[in-house]
Amino acid sequence: MLKIAIVGTGKMGTLLKETAQNRGMEVVQCFEKGIDDHCIDVDVVIDFSHPDNLESVLNFVQTKKCALVYGTTGLSDE
Numbered sequence: 001m002l003k004i005a006i007v008g009t010g011k012m013g014t015l016l017k018e019t020a021q022n023r024g025m026e027v028v029q030c031f032e033k034g035i036d037d038h039c040i041d042v043d044v045v046i047d048f049s050h051p052d053n054l055e056s057v058l059n060f061v062q063t064k065k066c067a068l069v070y071g072t073t074g075l076s077d078e
Contacts, residue, residue, distance in 0.1 A: 005042045006030045007057055008049035012071070016046055035060040042066055051075050 002025045006013050009032045017027050028042050033049065034056030044067040047057050051074050061068045 001026050002044065003028050003042045005035065005040060005045045007035060007045060007047040007053060008032070008072075010048070012048040016048065038063065044069060047072055 002020075004020050004025055004027050006016050006020075006027060006029075008016075009030055013030060017030060020027050028040050029037065031037075031049075034053040035045070036056070038060065042064065045057060045061055046069045047053065048071045049057075051072055054070075054072070054075070057068065057070070060066075
């Protein structure tokens with residue numbers, strides 16, 4: 001079973017959670033802002049939150065060596 005963490009709890013995050021669960025995936029945790037729990041075990045992080053959360057999300061996926069689907073818009077050139 002694919003284990004997922006979702007960053008972003010708005011309309012898209014809610015839709016992602018419902019869709020994943022309906023397709024038999026395990027949504028381990030949903031985060032509103034970044035990922036602050038490095039104890040969770042996931043296969044993929046799906047981020048539809050805010051550009052300010054990118055550093056936290058990247059640190060998590062690099063540490064956990066898991067996949068990232070990044071759908072956040074509004075990134076700057078930095």
